[in-house]
Amino acid sequence: MPVLIDMEKCGKIKDCPGEGLCIKVCEAGALIEEDGEIVLVPENCDDCDICIQSCPNEAITKKS
């Protein structure tokens, strides 16, 4: 099941303390940049959860 991004917590990449860290840690290509924002590509998400623990804004979660 792919991750969920809370866009309110996430904000623009330029304001992210990790400068879009989730994109950098995701090796599956499930998180990409579009117009300065993070966009999820659900079909690429392989459930590794690395983005969840790396996000400095705690904006990425999973439905439990």
Next chain:
Amino acid sequence: MAEVNPTVEREGTQKRSLSYKKDKCTGCGICTDICPTEALKLGPLVPIARGLLDMDYVKVDKEKCALCGLCAASCPFEAMEFKIDDVSIKENEAYPKWEHKANIDEDKCVYCKACETACPTEAITVSRKLPERTKLVSGEIDINKDTCIYCGICEEMCPADAIKMNNENLEEPEIAVDEDKCVYCLICKRSCPVNAIKAACRSCSYGAYEINPEDSKITGNAFIDEETCINCGWCEEICPVDAVTVTKPFEGEITFKEDFECKAEACHVCVDICPCNAISIVDGKSVVDERFCILCGACAKACPKKGIVIKREKINLENVRSKSWQKQMNKLVEATSK
């Protein structure tokens, strides 16, 4: 966005200071587990381990730190330096001492350098001196300059690069054997088309009996730098003559949770963070080689699925005199790392 931990320092009846050694820290989180005032917090381990973030693994909260020194005493990597009146507690006999160590027995060492190559922290330096070749191989060699046609075959064939031939000047060609390099293998003699070379190997004629055993010894030095050694056991395992003994900081076992869904190649966080090169991805799952694991728990802390279980049974830390410290240290042993 580099962040550097400042040295926490306070002066009362004693001057106490705590400084974080970034280059030694592995992100194992032992200090954050043991800190009684929650002054230490782990940063984002994965991006730091992968070099995506230039940050310290551990964040020290100056305001919360009580300068007790527990973190420094319990860090198996000596990544926290705690000083009282400018003297490190490592030098203070009242404080705990790690029993972990690695030692090379130079009486057994053959200076093969296998440990130097295997060491994940480049803590080992091996230098060796080989026996002098001229004392082991000797013989006679002579090239008859009248018979020689200066074809250069011997020069080309010589495995020791001992023959030099120059036929640029056809009137006065030159050929010479460097007897310091010659190993008397007789290849030149066999390859010469005009039979101009006479050579004999004395070692072949008289066998090894003439060789003084002292002359054939390999000597050297093997040195483990305690500052960088993490006592992972690679050197002990790889040594072909069992010359190395390693005492690890903890004894116990590392396992995986039964319901753990390891994402293996997609994640490989454990492989990235392990300071001991003890983890690899095999057949779609993380595999730990316990021979090299020191049970530091960095992998368990970093695993996004929290699927790795560290179970420490013994901590090789002696001289823990304070009861309250003993109680706190026991948390590292009893508690299964989350």
